[in-house]
Amino acid sequence: MKRVVITGAGTINALGHSADATYEAMREGRCGIGPVEFRDVDRLAIKIGGQVQGFEAEGRFNRQQISLYDRFTQFTLTAAKEAIAQSGLEFHGELAAKSGVVLGTAGGGVSTWDDNYRSVYEDGKNRVHPFVVPKLMNNAAASHVSMEFNLKGPSFTVSTACASSNHAMAQAFQMVRSGMSPAMVTGGSESMLCFGGVKAWEGLRVMSKEACRPFSANRNGMVQGEGAGIFVFEDYDHARARGAAILCEVLGFAMSSDASDIVMPSKQGAARAIAGALKDAGVSRESVGYINAHGTGTVANDKTECAAVADVFGPHADSLMISSTKSMHGHLIGGTGAVELLACIMALKDGIVAPTIGYEEPDPECALDVVPNEAREVRVEVALSNAFAFGGMNAVLALGRV
Amino acid sequence: MSTQDKVIAIVAEQALLEPSDVALTSTLEDLGIDSMGLVECIFAIEEEFDITIPFNANTPEDSDFDISNVAAIIAGIDTLVSQKT
Numbered sequence: 001m002k003r004v005v006i007t008g009a010g011t012i013n014a015l016g017h018s019a020d021a022t023y024e025a026m027r028e029g030r031c032g033i034g035p036v037e038f039r040d041v042d043r044l045a046i047k048i049g050g051q052v053q054g055f056e057a058e059g060r061f062n063r064q065q066i067s068l069y070d071r072f073t074q075f076t077l078t079a080a081k082e083a084i085a086q087s088g089l090e091f092h093g094e095l096a097a098k099s100g101v102v103l104g105t106a107g108g109g110v111s112t113w114d115d116n117y118r119s120v121y122e123d124g125k126n127r128v129h130p131f132v133v134p135k136l137m138n139n140a141a142a143s144h145v146s147m148e149f150n151l152k153g154p155s156f157t158v159s160t161a162c163a164s165s166n167h168a169m170a171q172a173f174q175m176v177r178s179g180m181s182p183a184m185v186t187g188g189s190e191s192m193l194c195f196g197g198v199k200a201w202e203g204l205r206v207m208s209k210e211a212c213r214p215f216s217a218n219r220n221g222m223v224q225g226e227g228a229g230i231f232v233f234e235d236y237d238h239a240r241a242r243g244a245a246i247l248c249e250v251l252g253f254a255m256s257s258d259a260s261d262i263v264m265p266s267k268q269g270a271a272r273a274i275a276g277a278l279k280d281a282g283v284s285r286e287s288v289g290y291i292n293a294h295g296t297g298t299v300a301n302d303k304t305e306c307a308a309v310a311d312v313f314g315p316h317a318d319s320l321m322i323s324s325t326k327s328m329h330g331h332l333i334g335g336t337g338a339v340e341l342l343a344c345i346m347a348l349k350d351g352i353v354a355p356t357i358g359y360e361e362p363d364p365e366c367a368l369d370v371v372p373n374e375a376r377e378v379r380v381e382v383a384l385s386n387a388f389a390f391g392g393m394n395a396v397l398a399l400g401r402v
Numbered sequence: 403m404s405t406q407d408k409v410i411a412i413v414a415e416q417a418l419l420e421p422s423d424v425a426l427t428s429t430l431e432d433l434g435i436d437s438m439g440l441v442e443c444i445f446a447i448e449e450e451f452d453i454t455i456p457f458n459a460n461t462p463e464d465s466d467f468d469i470s471n472v473a474a475i476i477a478g479i480d481t482l483v484s485q486k487t
Binding site for chain 2: 130
């Protein structure tokens, strides 16, 4: 088996338009959540989100590209460009033939669905633009990344709600680890902050109108975000041979299915994924210094997640740090694990653990060190990234300092 | 604007050309419009003239709508517009 390292990272999200801007915001505990702006927002009960600001397609893409790129594809291409540039890889010949792109998204081109349903149902039009289908399909972003960067190997899109990105990155990791691909572009994206996207979430009544306060006793729900996180996963020997800078190592992963409920999380399912990732990575419980929590800010998730961590880690649960950066960038749904991986990279590479901001009152059911409100400087050897999706599908990644 | 001016404007926009560079005898291929550009042109024409063009991208040659050059497209549109009223 090959060792797998990360040699490039790119993002766009409510905290910033690059990985460096996002690390800085996470270090400072800045909040990217605020009032959202889009058509018909006045008809929503939930009017806040982690919306990407100052991002205009015009100027970044030409007219033909804009007619084909939903906002989730625009985010993906922007983040992919940054990640691949940082890696220094250029895909030609054998490398291009074996390297692919595996991405996660829950909704794909949600605003394309929304705009065109509005057009035919509300405005009564009987004709839509010819590119509606290629624009909204869930694999559109992965396809455009493959075309833009000449990635001709295994490529597809994974959709497992809020665990989509972690499942995608787990697939990419396996491909590099097995020797199937020398490098893979992976991560995920989401752009659900439009009228229909938020209205659907309102229906579940799990959204907060004020803030995302994970683990805080007064938490009252999740807040949606949007954006993309893209990474280059590379065979360690391949990266070393070309002298590439290494951000961290991907040590292992595990997936599990609760097989119990379509929305309620299960402690056992989460615990099996966490324990499985440690086993796959071949690391001890005591080596884990940081967990990037799924930490949605709902009552159910946060207490279940803390109970699962306590079960897996035993006494060490009180020594490790666990934070939810969703408090800053919101819940990016299918793209969330990818943006949250940046917090793990920052912990391993820079020794800075991102905080859980908006934390106000301790909750006895979340009695762990949640790194409240301020980032912390601590050397971290092993970090985990949790994702526990609706549908009970869980994916946990284990990463190590290099 | 006449039908001719409107069609030339649509085709020119799709081809990223000035309207003066589009001749009545130009074929879409001459203008560098590929199959996706063609369906975008058809869509834009349908929107502009409020007509439905009998065009199937699977078998463009069997369609009851001649797209062999700009003049043929204009003639086809004029027919469809006259049938509408």
